[in-house]
Amino acid sequence: MSQLISRFPVPETIENLPDDLKGRILTVQEKAGFIPNVFLMLAHRPLEARAFFDYHDALMERESDTLTPSEKEMIVVATSARNQCLYCVVAHGAILRIYSKKPTIADQVAINHKTADISERERVMLDFAMYISQDVGELNSEWEEKLKAVGFTQEDIWDIGSITAFFGLSNRLVSLTNTPPNEEFYLMGRMPKDKA
Template sequence: MSQKPISRFPVPTLDELPDDIRGKLLEVQEKAGFVPNVFLTLAHRPDEFRAFVAYHDALMLRESGLSKGEKEMIIVATSGANRCLYCVVAHGAILRIYEKAPLLADQIAVNHHKADISPRQRAMLDFAMKVCLDSASIGEADFKALAGHGFSEEDIWDIGAITALFGLSNRMANLTSMRPNDEFYLMGRVPREPKPAKA
């Protein structure tokens, strides 16, 4: 079986990229051991790459009442609803690592009501799925339900904004036929190989 391309659109080489984007990709490669295909795919349009990464980082790296794992739960659940292979596979890997739970991402991607999560997290994902699938029907009762689980107004903004940002990401991944890196499939499922000691 031949390897499919990572995108149906042209994918630039590192040498073709502007310095700031090449630097970002090399930084990610140093940390992860590979360059996630989402970066290479979106780098086809450098200005949009910069805008997407800036919003992603502003939202995902800010201090929040949501843990890193909970943010990934939102991405995996809503990406499953949007049938985004790339985001389910890639963010499922990140979720497994953050939560140290090899089975959790698969559960959440298919049906978060059957997943091994807390009632608070289930309420969070119920709201995220409503933002994802029926945002026009969101009302005061939805905010009260989340407040009853200890979520602040800012936390609720985070839940909705993460869902919305990855709604964009899911659609771009499907548009471009973005292929998940093979590395993602086993991350968080099997022990990671130790890095060789530097001489």
């Protein structure tokens, strides 16, 4: 890749990083087959990178009451598109396609979740995520009733809000650093593995 990963210094080699961060990056590389650029960008400040990844994992990897991994990624794609974060739309769009097994869903959600081929539950969830992302974001009785009417629990509502807020931070850091998405993300989940 000829494009710079960040406008800030990134490690020339991951060997110089603290062992826990190096281990985390190597695990992702082994699983994905490449190192996502955001890991190298965030490694500019290892202490902050560690906190970022820990919070990411606490939100995205923990089992929610009823919120699915696919729905979590949908939140990231929709709000990142609204925040004009190409990296997160492309990277998390790939993960959404894989989790949902729907090759066009990420594109639809990124452009306009109101017309996307998603359920009413998911539409209400993304309406709420947009409200948190772009508006006051205060949970009131009206929103709580809407969300619970489509099956979300109080803890799910916390998760929707936390994921939206966390990725607002992520979107802004990626914009600040001008970090591009890895080219590998663009095709992930678009075709069955045996045809890729």
